[in-house]
Amino acid sequence: MPSITFKNQPVTLLGKEVKVGDQAPDFKVLANDLSEVTLADTKGFVRLISVVPSIDTGVCDAQTRRFNEAAAQLDNVKVLTISVDLPFAQKRWCAAAGLENVQTLSDHRDLSFGEAYGVHIKELRLLARAVFVVDSNDKVTYVEYVSEATNHPDYEAAINAAKEAK
Numbered sequence: 610m611p612s613i614t615f616k617n618q619p620v621t622l623l624g625k626e627v628k629v630g631d632q633a634p635d636f637k638v639l640a641n642d643l644s645e646v647t648l649a650d651t652k653g654f655v656r657l658i659s660v661v662p663s664i665d666t667g668v669c670d671a672q673t674r675r676f677n678e679a680a681a682q683l684d685n686v687k688v689l690t691i692s693v694d695l696p697f698a699q700k701r702w703c704a705a706a707g708l709e710n711v712q713t714l715s716d717h718r719d720l721s722f723g724e725a726y727g728v729h730i731k732e733l734r735l736l737a738r739a740v741f742v743v744d745s746n747d748k749v750t751y752v753e754y755v756s757e758a759t760n761h762p763d764y765e766a767a768i769n770a771a772k773e774a775k
Contacts, residue, residue, distance in 0.1 A: 610626050611756070615759070623729040625724075626754075629749055629750060630748065638715055639717070640696065641703070655771055657683075660740065662693075662730075691715075696715045746775075
């Protein structure tokens with residue numbers, strides 16, 4: 610598993626590390642209306658999956674806004690932002706932020722995504738900051754586990770990977 614810190618303190622990641630070339634693991638998360646969403650629900654699209662510890666913090670807010678901007682210029686790409694925030698909080702945040710190109714999804718109930726993608730922080734019951742690009746055939750084409758959870762991901766590399774994925 611990658612070595613991750615949160616506010617410069619080492620944390621333990623639970624789940625299986627995902628690598629480029631892997632078949633993307635399935636997951637079950639909740640949409641803002643509490644309906645279940647799985648990987649199959651976006652089959653046929655490239656998925657840029659932006660993982661954040663909490664949407665209500667500065668870096669997570671900036672990350673979600675940056676990928677929302679990029680999504681407007683990406684063809685056949687769905688941008689999914691996943692955190693353990695409650696669906697109600699995500700919906701409120703999206704409404705206040707006016708974002709329309711990103712789908713926020715909650716892993717609060719089962720930590721299904723966190724375990725499947727190796728981003729569940731054991732000590733905090735949060736998700737580690739990460740970005741995954743999954744192509745339309747469910748193959749992982751890009752992975753970034755951000756080594757310090759309070760740092761930004763490499764936005765350009767992730768956006769370019771989404772552009773190149775088919």
